[in-house]
Amino acid sequence: MMIRFSKMQGAGNDFVVIxxxxxxxxxEQVDWRQVADRHFGVGxxxxxxxxxxxxxxxxxxxxxxxxxxxxxEQCGNGARCFVRFVHExxxxxxxxxxxxxxxxxxEPELLDDGMVMVNMGRPDFNTRDLGFVDWQQARARGHADxxxxxxxxxxxxPAPEYLPSLELDLMSMGNPHAVLFLDAPPNDxxxxxxxxxxxxxxxxxxxxxVGFAYLALPDQLQLRVFERGAGETLACGTGACAAAVLALxxxxxxEGLQVRARGGNLWVEWAGGQSPVMMTGPAHxxxxxxxxxPTR
Numbered sequence: 600m601m602i603r604f605s606k607m608q609g610a611g612n613d614f615v616v617i618x619x620x621x622x623x624x625x626x627e628q629v630d631w632r633q634v635a636d637r638h639f640g641v642g643x644x645x646x647x648x649x650x651x652x653x654x655x656x657x658x659x660x661x662x663x664x665x666x667x668x669x670x671x672e673q674c675g676n677g678a679r680c681f682v683r684f685v686h687e688x689x690x691x692x693x694x695x696x697x698x699x700x701x702x703x704x705x706e707p708e709l710l711d712d713g714m715v716m717v718n719m720g721r722p723d724f725n726t727r728d729l730g731f732v733d734w735q736q737a738r739a740r741g742h743a744d745x746x747x748x749x750x751x752x753x754x755x756x757p758a759p760e761y762l763p764s765l766e767l768d769l770m771s772m773g774n775p776h777a778v779l780f781l782d783a784p785p786n787d788x789x790x791x792x793x794x795x796x797x798x799x800x801x802x803x804x805x806x807x808x809v810g811f812a813y814l815a816l817p818d819q820l821q822l823r824v825f826e827r828g829a830g831e832t833l834a835c836g837t838g839a840c841a842a843a844v845l846a847l848x849x850x851x852x853x854e855g856l857q858v859r860a861r862g863g864n865l866w867v868e869w870a871g872g873q874s875p876v877m878m879t880g881p882a883h884x885x886x887x888x889x890x891x892x893p894t895r
Contacts, residue, residue: 609676611833611862632668665828673773675836702773775840785811795827833862
């Protein structure tokens with residue numbers, strides 16, 4: 600059976616987006632890894648699936664599958680593409696929609712200038728209760744502490760020619776993030792040697808998204824992200840939010856921070872404390888097509 604899909608991108612982070620409301624799809628039986636494969640499928644960083652909400656008071660349910668086929672909790676750039684998709688497909692005329700994710704409810708909004716703003720929810724600095732850090736192992740190695748309310752881990756570097764030690768700030772934006780703040784912009788060799796090492800380190804039993812951040816100006820952050828299940832992507836919305844929030848929490852940056860990713864720019868605002876993180880950026884449809892969904 601042929602299924603219609605859209606190929607979309609937000610700041611270069613690319614997605615296959617599928618309507619599972621108007622089309623009969625057995626989501627659990629699809630081999631999403633093959634769909635995302637850039638040689639044998641459509642090709643994408645993630646596959647996004649639009650479903651009916653579990654709570655009838657919300658508008659949609661949003662499911663996210665990484666390029667390795669694993670379902671994950673959240674994707675900020677995908678959320679922006681999601682709201683544009685439901686508008687273009689006639690699934691909703693509402694500018695602001697309530698969308699269920701594994702990480703909780705989000706509210707992306709299509710703005711008059713064509714950009715999309717997403718309420719990404721509140722940042723969570725308490726990773727000890729979220730299960731993405733093996734704190735017992737971290738403390739046993741003497742690598743873990745809490746500094747100004749931010750959980751921090753130090754790892755020995757496998758490539759000291761790039762960084763002698765890895766100073767990681769930890770937080771969750773509905774999915775796990777470890778951020779390295781650097782004194783110079785990150786380069787390809789650093790990503791190649793350090794990204795996979797940190798992402799799959801045994802201290803992170805579920806793996807972690809790794810941000811390499813350089814604060815070029817108080818209101819401008821350069822960022823590259825090595826994502827679990829996908830490798831380096833041209834942009835990462837939750838990664839941008841995590842790096843921006845950590846920079847603001849440590850008083851390194853100014854509010855209204857521009858995050859410059861390889862694929863484009865995002866804007867992140869956070870007033871501190873229990874305030875939600877607001878992210879604004881582009882979302883575009885690249886093409887539409889038909890595919891026979893591969894099964895497992």
